[in-house]
Each structure stands twice: as C-alpha cells, then as structure tokens.
Amino acid sequence: MNDKQNSQLEKEYNLAWDKYTDEDLEKVFQLSERYIEFMSKCKTERECAREFKAIAEKFGYRDLADLIKEHKALKPGDKVYADKMGKSLALFVIGREPLENGMTILGAHIDSPRLDLKQNPLYEDTDLALLETHYYGGIKKYQWVTMPLAVHGVVVKKDGTCVNIVIGEDENDPVLGVSDLLIHLASNQMSKTLAKGVEGENLNVFAGSIPIKDTEAKNRVKQNILRLLNEEYKITEEDFVSAELEIVPAGRARHYGLDKSMVMAYGQDDRICAYTSFEAMMEVKNPEKTCVTLLVDKEEIGSVGATGMHSRFFENTVAEIANLLGDYSELKVRRALTNSKMLSSDVSAAFDPNYPEVMEKKNCAYFGKGIVFNKYSGSRGKSGSNDANPEFIAEIRRIMDKYNVTWQTAELGKVDQGGGGTIAYILANYGMEVIDAGIALHNMHAPWEVASKADIYEAKKAYIAFLKEA
Numbered sequence: 249m250n251d252k253q254n255s256q257l258e259k260e261y262n263l264a265w266d267k268y269t270d271e272d273l274e275k276v277f278q279l280s281e282r283y284i285e286f287m288s289k290c291k292t293e294r295e296c297a298r299e300f301k302a303i304a305e306k307f308g309y310r311d312l313a314d315l316i317k318e319h320k321a322l323k324p325g326d327k328v329y330a331d332k333m334g335k336s337l338a339l340f341v342i343g344r345e346p347l348e349n350g351m352t353i354l355g356a357h358i359d360s361p362r363l364d365l366k367q368n369p370l371y372e373d374t375d376l377a378l379l380e381t382h383y384y385g386g387i388k389k390y391q392w393v394t395m396p397l398a399v400h401g402v403v404v405k406k407d408g409t410c411v412n413i414v415i416g417e418d419e420n421d422p423v424l425g426v427s428d429l430l431i432h433l434a435s436n437q438m439s440k441t442l443a444k445g446v447e448g449e450n451l452n453v454f455a456g457s458i459p460i461k462d463t464e465a466k467n468r469v470k471q472n473i474l475r476l477l478n479e480e481y482k483i484t485e486e487d488f489v490s491a492e493l494e495i496v497p498a499g500r501a502r503h504y505g506l507d508k509s510m511v512m513a514y515g516q517d518d519r520i521c522a523y524t525s526f527e528a529m530m531e532v533k534n535p536e537k538t539c540v541t542l543l544v545d546k547e548e549i550g551s552v553g554a555t556g557m558h559s560r561f562f563e564n565t566v567a568e569i570a571n572l573l574g575d576y577s578e579l580k581v582r583r584a585l586t587n588s589k590m591l592s593s594d595v596s597a598a599f600d601p602n603y604p605e606v607m608e609k610k611n612c613a614y615f616g617k618g619i620v621f622n623k624y625s626g627s628r629g630k631s632g633s634n635d636a637n638p639e640f641i642a643e644i645r646r647i648m649d650k651y652n653v654t655w656q657t658a659e660l661g662k663v664d665q666g667g668g669g670t671i672a673y674i675l676a677n678y679g680m681e682v683i684d685a686g687i688a689l690h691n692m693h694a695p696w697e698v699a700s701k702a703d704i705y706e707a708k709k710a711y712i713a714f715l716k717e718a
C-alpha cells in the first residue's frame with residue numbers, strides 16, 4: 249500500500265468553505281440573510297410558531313383542525329400542519345407509501361432561555377418601578393445584566409382577548425434592563441463565584457421612574473407604569489396573572505466577524521435548527537414516505553407541559569392524520585411511529601480557542617465543518633442520552649455523502665465535563681431510529697449566541713437529503 253492509498257484510510261473532517269463555488273457562497277449568504285430576518289423578528293415560541301404557520305400556509309399547508317371539521321380526506325402530496333396552543337407545530341407532507349411504513353421526521357425546539365415575568369411582577373422601590381422575573385432554562389445570570397432587554401409575549405384578559413406585546417425592538421421603543429454593581433462598590437461581589445455573583449432573585453428589570461402627579465398617593469411610579477400600560481394595551485395589574493411575558497435581549501440578529509462568516513443572534517438554541525429544518529420541509533413535494541417537521545416548546549425546562557415533547561400532541565396528531573387518510577387503527581399508528589426515522593436537531597458546542605480545556609479535540613464540533621451528528625448526548629457515562637444505532641448512523645453517512653453534505657461528529661465536551669439533553673430520547677421511546685443532529689454554537693444559552701453560516705447552509709442541505717432519502 250502506497251502513502252496515497254494509506255492516507256485514504258484516515259478520516260478527515262473538512263471545512264465546508266473549501267468546497268464552495270462563488271454560486272454556492274451566494275446561496276450560503278442568502279440563507280443567512282433570511283435566517284437573520286427571522287431571528288430578528290421571532291424571539292418567543294409563539295412568535296416562531298406564528299411565523300412558521302404563516303409561511304407554511306403560503307406553501308399550501310392547511311390547518312389540521314380545519315380539515316377535521318370539514319371531514320376532508322387526505323391524500324399523498326397533501327400538506328397539513330397541527331398547531332398546539334400556538335407554541336408547538338407539527339408539519340406533514342403526506343407520502344405515497346402507507347403511513348404505517350413510517351415517517352421521515354425532523355425535530356427541533358423553538359423555546360429559548362430567557363427571563364420570564366413573575367405572576368405579580370410590578371413593584372416600586374425608592375421611587376423606581378421594577379419587574380420581578382424568574383429565569384427560564386439554564387442561564388449564567390451574570391450575563392443578563394447591563395444590556396438592553398425587550399419584552400415579548402401575550403397578556404390574556406379575563407374576557408379571553410389576547411393582547412400581543414413587543415416592546416424594545418423598534419429603534420424608537422424604550423428598552424429595559426437589569427442593573428449591576430459599579431466596580432468601585434463590588435469588592436464583596438467580585439470575591440463570589442460566577443454562579444453567586446448575580447443571584448436569580450435579583451434579576452429585577454427596571455421599568456420606570458416618573459411618578460403620577462398626585463403627591464399624596466402611594467406607589468406613584470408604579471401607578472404611572474400601570475397607567476401607561478392601560479392606555480396602550482387596556483390591561484390592569486391583575487392581567488399579569490394570565491400573561492406570558494418574556495424578557496429577551498433587545499435588537500436585531502447580526503452578521504458576525506469581519507468577513508461576515510457567522511451570525512450573532514438571540515435564541516439560536518434551537519431556532520437555528522428549527523429554521524433550517526423548516527426551510528428544508530418547505531421544499532418537500534410528493535415524497536415517498538410521509539415527511540414531518542416537529543417544532544416544539546419547553547425543551548429548555550425538560551420538554552414538559554402540553555406543548556413540550558413529552559406530551560401526546562404528536563402521537564395524537566399522527567392518529568388524526570391516519571384517520572383522515574381513511575386508514576386509522578391503533579396498531580397502524582403504533583407502526584407508523586415505530587417504523588419512523590428521525591433527525592432530532594439541537595445545537596452543539598463549537599470548539600472555542602478561548603476555552604480549549606473543556607473539549608476533547610478529536611470528538612468535538614468545529615465552526616465550518618458542517619452539520620454535527622451526536623451518537624449520544626447525556627452526561628456522567630452517557631446518562632439520559634439516546635444512543636443512536638450504528639446501523640442508522642451508517643445510513644446517515646451514506647445519505648450525507650450522496651448529497652455532498654459536510655458533516656462532523658461530536659460530543660458535548662470532555663468526558664465528565666458536563667453534558668446535556670435533547671428531545672431525541674423521547675421519540676426513541678416509540679422504537680424509531682433517532683439521532684441527535686444540529687449546528688454548533690459559541691456562547692450557547694448566552695444572550696447572544698454565535699453560529700457559522702457554512703454550518704447553517706450544510707444543515708439545511710442535510711435536512712433536505714434526509715427527507716428525500718431516509
């Protein structure tokens with residue numbers, strides 16, 4: 249065996265940038281432009297679900313709830329979506345093969361770490377109005393102070409009307425924020441650990457400082473804020489009880505790097521996989537097997553609740569689809585689920601030259617080396633992971649190479665350094681083939697996360713390939 253043949257035995261993970269023609273590069277940058285627009289606009293699970301629904305309808309998708317009401321039969325080629333409480337979506341393109349042969353599924357989550365307003369958030373202290381928060385998902389609390397924050401969400405009034413609120417995104421809007429101590433008074437704080445330097449209970453958001461005119465009144469600044477909210481949104485203090493108001497970083501997603509090769513945005517975990525999966529899904533026409541894209545809520549707090557992956561939403565939806573296909577039985581639904589194949593997409597950690605010590609360099613993700621496949625996630629001896637089957641991984645390799653997709657494999661950091669969970673293991677409970685896939689980030693769970701545009705492009709290509717071939 250000569251040296252050249254010998255080198256073919258070694259596996260090299262290449263940079264996607266190296267294979268791009270000028271035409272490819274244009275497509276890479278066009279996709280990132282669309283992605284940046286989406287990320288600038290959609291910062292909550294509701295906003296994502298609403299936007300995805302609106303786009304899907306333009307692509308000919310119909311609401312499953314309407315089809316059920318109309319007793320409308322489904323046939324191959326039909327496009328349909330199911331919406332769970334405006335926070336989770338399941339999109340289907342009906343395949344030519346019977347549903348019980350299994351589906352080809354993409355999955356990702358559309359909730360992201362943030363600060364949620366408490367039920368009774370508004371209070372006044374020393375003539376300043378503040379909002380109490382309870383953080384959602386895993387955050388480093390010290391990262392959320394002294395930065396412009398926006399409010400996104402809904403207030404549902406007692407009569408059922410739902411008021412949409414977005415404050416802090418228009419350049420004429422005010423922004424909110426959480427304060428931090430000046431360095432000159434921080435000697436105690438600076439001696440604490442990073443985990444304790446800023447406490448969760450102290451993540452109170454500043455909301456105002458002008459009092460109402462009545463100098464005899466109590467809580468004059470708070471009252472003024474309530475007056476403003478009432479004028480603008482016709483809400484009262486009690487309406488906060490039935491609200492979902494999320495405090496998120498204010499401002500647009502941006503190109504990142506002097507060469508604009510990356511994207512900086514809030515909420516890329518996991519909207520980066522949701523967006524690319526969704527774009528791939530919109531390109532599906534008349535597939536052999538039924539294609540599905542699942543975009544779910546509540547992953548960051550354990551996939552709980554009616555809109556999280558642990559709920560029966562997806563299973564029930566598959567039953568409804570089988571019924572509209574005129575082919576429902578409990579057994580057929582079970583077969584459809586167990587015979588399915590899934591790319592469960594969530595973000596990976598990209599190698600960061602500033603923090604090399606947490607990574608094992610042969611088994612971590614790198615910017616520009618394409619979509620990441622994780623055979624397993626989990627922590628402390630793979631605990632809590634979906635350990636994908638090598639038979640399935642071999643199939644994925646074949647599909648990716650056939651479509652010239654740049655891909656890499658990774659673990660989340662060194663053994664026993666940490667770890668994480670996704671929705672993969674939940675779908676695997678049905679007995680289907682599932683592997684964790686996704687895009688690598690810097691700054692995961694920080695207010696502003698970073699991703700490579702090449703990886704975004706390769707992920708979309710991978711999803712298209714999987715939907716066509718798996």
Ligand code: MN
Pocket residue numbers: 357517518547594595
């Ligand atoms: Mn995630």
Ligand code: MN
Pocket residue numbers: 517548693
């Ligand atoms: Mn996460």
